[in-house]
Amino acid sequence: MSLWLCASVALLSAASVAGAAPAGQSAVISPRITIEGQPDYTDLGRFAQFFKDKGLVGQDLAIALWQQLCDTERGIYHFNQIFDTAEDDYALGNSRDALKNMNVHNHGFCGIQGPVLEGVFEAAGFTARSFSVPSWAHVATEVWYDDAWHYFDLDLRGALLRKDGVIASAEEAATDETLWTEPATLPEPSFPKLRRRRTGYEKFSAQPLDLQYHWSMSGWTTDHVLRPGESLTRWWRNRGGRWHHHPSYTGWMRDLLEKQPRGIKPNNAEFSVWGVGSALFRYTPDLTSATRDVEAGAYAMQNLKTTADGLTTAEKGAGAVTFRVLSPYITAPIMDDLDEPDNVNLNRDAATVMIDATGPVRAELSTDAGRTWLDLGTLKNRARLDLTRHVRGTYTYMIRLKIDGEPGQVVIKSLETRTWGQIAPISIPQLHKGTNKVHLAVGDPRGGATRLLPVLPDLGDPDDIAKYNIDIDGTYTPEDVKQRVRGTAVVPVKAPPGCSIEWLSVGGMFQALRGEQAPKVANKMAIATSPAGPWRTVYDATGQVPTWNNHWHYAMDVTAPLDEPAPAVWVRYTGDPGVNAIRIYAHYRDPRPVNQGTVRVTHTYDIADQRVIKTVEVPAGGGSYTIDCPAEPTNVSLELAVPHAKVGGADVAGK
Numbered sequence: 017m018s019l020w021l022c023a024s025v026a027l028l029s030a031a032s033v034a035g036a037a038p039a040g041q042s043a044v045i046s047p048r049i050t051i052e053g054q055p056d057y058t059d060l061g062r063f064a065q066f067f068k069d070k071g072l073v074g075q076d077l078a079i080a081l082w083q084q085l086c087d088t089e090r091g092i093y094h095f096n097q098i099f100d101t102a103e104d105d106y107a108l109g110n111s112r113d114a115l116k117n118m119n120v121h122n123h124g125f126c127g128i129q130g131p132v133l134e135g136v137f138e139a140a141g142f143t144a145r146s147f148s149v150p151s152w153a154h155v156a157t158e159v160w161y162d163d164a165w166h167y168f169d170l171d172l173r174g175a176l177l178r179k180d181g182v183i184a185s186a187e188e189a190a191t192d193e194t195l196w197t198e199p200a201t202l203p204e205p206s207f208p209k210l211r212r213r214r215t216g217y218e219k220f221s222a223q224p225l226d227l228q229y230h231w232s233m234s235g236w237t238t239d240h241v242l243r244p245g246e247s248l249t250r251w252w253r254n255r256g257g258r259w260h261h262h263p264s265y266t267g268w269m270r271d272l273l274e275k276q277p278r279g280i281k282p283n284n285a286e287f288s289v290w291g292v293g294s295a296l297f298r299y300t301p302d303l304t305s306a307t308r309d310v311e312a313g314a315y316a317m318q319n320l321k322t323t324a325d326g327l328t329t330a331e332k333g334a335g336a337v338t339f340r341v342l343s344p345y346i347t348a349p350i351m352d353d354l355d356e357p358d359n360v361n362l363n364r365d366a367a368t369v370m371i372d373a374t375g376p377v378r379a380e381l382s383t384d385a386g387r388t389w390l391d392l393g394t395l396k397n398r399a400r401l402d403l404t405r406h407v408r409g410t411y412t413y414m415i416r417l418k419i420d421g422e423p424g425q426v427v428i429k430s431l432e433t434r435t436w437g438q439i440a441p442i443s444i445p446q447l448h449k450g451t452n453k454v455h456l457a458v459g460d461p462r463g464g465a466t467r468l469l470p471v472l473p474d475l476g477d478p479d480d481i482a483k484y485n486i487d488i489d490g491t492y493t494p495e496d497v498k499q500r501v502r503g504t505a506v507v508p509v510k511a512p513p514g515c516s517i518e519w520l521s522v523g524g525m526f527q528a529l530r531g532e533q534a535p536k537v538a539n540k541m542a543i544a545t546s547p548a549g550p551w552r553t554v555y556d557a558t559g560q561v562p563t564w565n566n567h568w569h570y571a572m573d574v575t576a577p578l579d580e581p582a583p584a585v586w587v588r589y590t591g592d593p594g595v596n597a598i599r600i601y602a603h604y605r606d607p608r609p610v611n612q613g614t615v616r617v618t619h620t621y622d623i624a625d626q627r628v629i630k631t632v633e634v635p636a637g638g639g640s641y642t643i644d645c646p647a648e649p650t651n652v653s654l655e656l657a658v659p660h661a662k663v664g665g666a667d668v669a670g671k
Contacts, residue, residue, distance in 0.1 A: 041613030041661035043243045043312050044636045045458050045465045049445050049617065049654060052453035055084065057443040058238040059461050060115050060139035068140065074161045075183060079203050081136055082168045082175065085118075086205050088289055090442045092132065093282035094171055095123035096269055099262050100346050100409060102474040105497045107569040108525050108597050113233040114139070120346055121260070122292055122440035123280060126171035130155035133170040135232030147186055148226040152219035155228075158186055173287070174207035190220035209284060229528060229565040235521035235573040235601045238344040239460055239468040242615070243313035245301040247657035252441040254279045255294035256365070258348045260409060260438045261357050270354060278351075293444070295345040295437040301660075303327045303428055308661040312608060315340040315414060315512065326373075326429040329421060337428075338386075338416040341367070342468060345437025346411055349404045358405060366404040367435045369415055371395050375426030380416040381406055385469065387483050389416065407435075412470065447621055449648040454641050456634045458611050462577075465610045466518050466603035471509050475500050475597050484508075486598075490591065498568050499527050499594035506547065507587045511604040516581035521601040522554060523573030527594030530568070534561040540590035541574065545582040552576075573599070581605060611637045616657040621649040 048058045055066035067080045085091045098121050103109035111117060112128055114135035124132060130146030134157050137144035143160040156169040166183040168175050176184040176195040183203075184195050196217040199206070210216060242248060257278040265273060272283055281291035301309035305322040319335035320327050329335040349366035353359040371377055379392040381403065395401055395417075407413045415433065419426040445454075460466045473484040476494045480486075490503010511517045526539040538558045542551040554576040561570070578585065585602065589595045618631045623645065632641050636658070 040308075040609075041244050041312075041659055042609040042611065042636065043241050044613075044615055044658050045241060045467065045610050046239045046460055047242060047456060047458050047615055047636075047656050048238070049656070050455045050457065051445040051447070052455070054445055055090075057118050057440075060136065060234070061461065063118075064136065064140035075166070077140060078137065078142065078159050078161060078166065078168065078183070079175070081140060082133065082170065083203070085133065085136065085170055086173045088287065089446075091288060092117060092129065092170065092440075092442070093123050093284070093288035093290075094125055094129070095272075095280055095283060096125050097262070097264060098124055098128060099264070100260060101472065102477065103597065107567075108497055111233070112231055112571070113236045115234065115238070116236040117440070119238055119344060119440050119443040120438060122288075122290060122442060123282070124171075126155040129171040130157045131228070131231035131233070133157040133168060134159075135234060138232060144232075146228045146231050148228065149219055150224075150226060151222035154219070156186070169207070172207055172210065173205040174210070175203055177202050186220070186225055189216065190225060193217045193221075208286070226566040227564045228567050228570075229534075229561055230570040230572060231567075233523065233571045233573060233599075235523045235599055237461055237468060237521075237601060239466075239603070240342050240344050241467055242656060242658045243299065243301065244307065244309045244613075244658050244661035245313065246297065246299045247655055248295065248297050249653055249655040250293065250295045250439055250444050251653045252290070252293050252444060252651050253277070254291055255296075255436075256350045257352065258294050258350050258366075258436055258438065259292050260346045260348045261351050261354065261363075263357060265354070273351075273354065290441040293439040293441040294348075295343070295439040297341060297343055297433075297435040297437070299339070299341070299431075299433045301339075301431060303431060306663055308663060310337070312661050314338065320419075321423075323424070323427070326427045327419075328427045329419060329423050329425070332422050334418065334420045336416055336418045338414055339431070339433065340412065340414045341433060341435050342412045343435055343437050344411070345439045346409060347407050347413075348436055348438040349408055357408075360402065360405045363408070364402055364404050365436065366402075367407045367413070368400045368402050368433070369395070370398065370400045370432045371417065371428055372398050372430040373419070373426060373428045375419065375421065377426070377428060378418045380418070382414040382416070383407060383410050383412070384483065385412070385471075386414055444651070444654055446651050447619060447643055447645055447649050449645050452643045452645065454617075454643060455638070456615060456617065456640070457638050458636065460603055462519060462603075464518060464603070464605070466605055467515075469509070469511065469517075469602040469604055471507065471598075471600040471602060473507070473598055475505075475595070497596055499591070500596045501589065501591040502594050503591060505589045505591070505595060505598070507589070507598060507600060508547070508584060509587060509600055509602050510584040511602070512606070515604045515606050516583055517578060517585050517602050517604045518581050519575065519577040519603050520585060520587070521573055521575050522587050523571065523599045524589060524595055525569060525571050525597035526557070527591070527596060528561050528565055528568055528570045529593065530565055531563055534563050534565050535559050537561040538590070538592040539572075539595060540588075540592070541572075542588045542590075543576050543578075544586050544588070545578070545584065547586050551588060569596070613661070614659060616655075616659065618653075618655040618657070619643060620652040620655075621645075622652060623647050623649050627652075
């Protein structure tokens with residue numbers, strides 16, 4: 017393959033950025049690239065709005081959303097269950113967060129796909145539910161519009177059209193055989209793997225359907241921070257055989273994983289052109305006084321200062337600096353041993369740290385936001401320490417570097433961290449033939465410059481109850497996944513020192529009652545900026561669970577903005593009849609400047625046998641540019657990089 021390198025770097029302005037271009041370089045909050053004419057996968061609201069902006073409503077909107085997720089290039093495929101937390105229960109452990117699965121996993125099975133489509137429909141303003149077909153061991157989705165329910169199947173990829181042109185309901189699918197055997201013109205796809213169409217009717221009609229109230233989850237976001245000296249590269253194709261592996265992937269799944277290219281891929285190959293892709297966060301801050309990289313990028317620092325040579329103690333004694341890694345993509349190693357996932361000799365390189373120093377540097381690691389620390393010992397100089405055994409399957413961790421002595425006695429000259437993640441290729445915007453209008457935007461889902469602080473205790477682990485300082489008043493039975501807490505559980509959520517929480521997503525898994533008992537469910541969530549209150553209720557289930565509910569479990573997540581930013585928030589869960597899992601995503605404001613300077617964007621793609629590398633620099637507050645492709649390209653990678661924050665350097669306009 018020949019190499020065609022577009023080496024010129026253009027600086028592009030953005031008319032939409034108010035005011036004069038800011039001087040200097042700062043961290044950039046949640047940068048995202050979109051391409052005109054393609055939906056934005058980084059936020060469910062923006063994703064749904066893309067189709068609503070086309071003027072689609074009702075059935076047309078529902079069909080468009082469903083077809084997008086059935087698409088071979090932009091959809092989700094069938095593989096198996098997704099366990100990416102400590103939970104391994106079918107109801108509590110599987111990831112049914114549509115946004116997360118569209119950005120991280122790209123796959124699922126019917127028990128995931130039904131609620132995922134439910135979540136997408138709800139983001140578009142519909143009421144939706146998943147349901148199971150017991151005799152088929154299958155789960156699908158219904159959406160409510162035009163005063164009726166309508167059945168859409170993401171896993172089997174089909175829908176049934178009545179002769180009047182309306183998508184049929186699940187009840188109609190179970191009572192009208194002709195919907196299956198004598199279909200009218202159907203929307204595509206139309207159950208491509210259903211060899212005998214009458215099978216659908218037989219399975220639907222064999223037993224009553226189980227209707228599931230609110231199995232979709234939300235709250236997870238694609239939020240991250242790129243600091244000066246940090247880059248994020250995303251590849252559509254897997255790099256080196258990396259994926260988030262689970263011990264339950266055995267039998268036919270194991271055979272499929274080992275099939276080239278190794279890794280997670282659809283068991284129906286024609287359902288998707290993708291497997292899972294790879295993402296790399298590479299952080300190489302300049303530790304010298306020639307930049308403000310440490311000032312802009314460190315999570316915390318005690319008794320250290322930057323010098324012309326690097327980081328050293330400010331005064332005689334011990335000093336430490338902490339850096340936080342925050343990725344939207346679950347940390348995934350090279351998987352060469354599927355029998356022993358914890359074999360660190362073969363399953364490796366999920367994350368590494370390397371330093372260059374003039375003396376001993378001790379390192380500590382935290383995967384719970386600094387609540388506990390693991391001593392990694394003294395780092396070998398200029399040797400890459402593999403952190404896989406500690407961080408595999410996580411989304412965030414902290415590294416703390418510690419030195420001791422007189423100023424200048426020990427100097428940390430350089431640092432590099434590499435963190436590999438699993439990414440859903442459908443979430444990466446693709447270049448196509450012609451003129452591609454590309455946009456860089458920044459900010460959290462509410463348009464602010466906040467940073468993400470996940471608080472995700474395992475409610476089934478009493479040690480986590482203590483570690484997260486959760487105060488339970490009532491009955492606590494951690495082994496009972498159906499009713500762990502009956503009473504209240506109060507969770508403190510504290511921003512880093514000097515920062516303030518602006519809003520939260522608070523959610524969890526709750527016990528439900530069925531049938532005529534359902535209206536008695538009274539689970540609640542409330543927030544306060546003091547442990548003594550006053551409390552503001554943000555969710556009250558009283559009268560909300562419908563009588564058609566057939567299950568003991570449901571999920572609920574709500575967005576809770578604060579009236580005024582606060583350094584800490586307390587979240588009170590009321591289990592009535594029960595709360596079984598807790599998830600909180602706090603969004604806090606850091607007082608350091610953000611979204612100043614530039615972001616360097618690099619598109620790598622192939623046209624025929626030529627490799628094209630196109631790099632542009634865009635104002636960190638947002639901007640637009642175009643890329644012309646004379647023929648259909650094969651997209652290879654997309655990189656976002658933030659330059660070093662040079663002291664006295666040129667401003668964003670290059671002056």
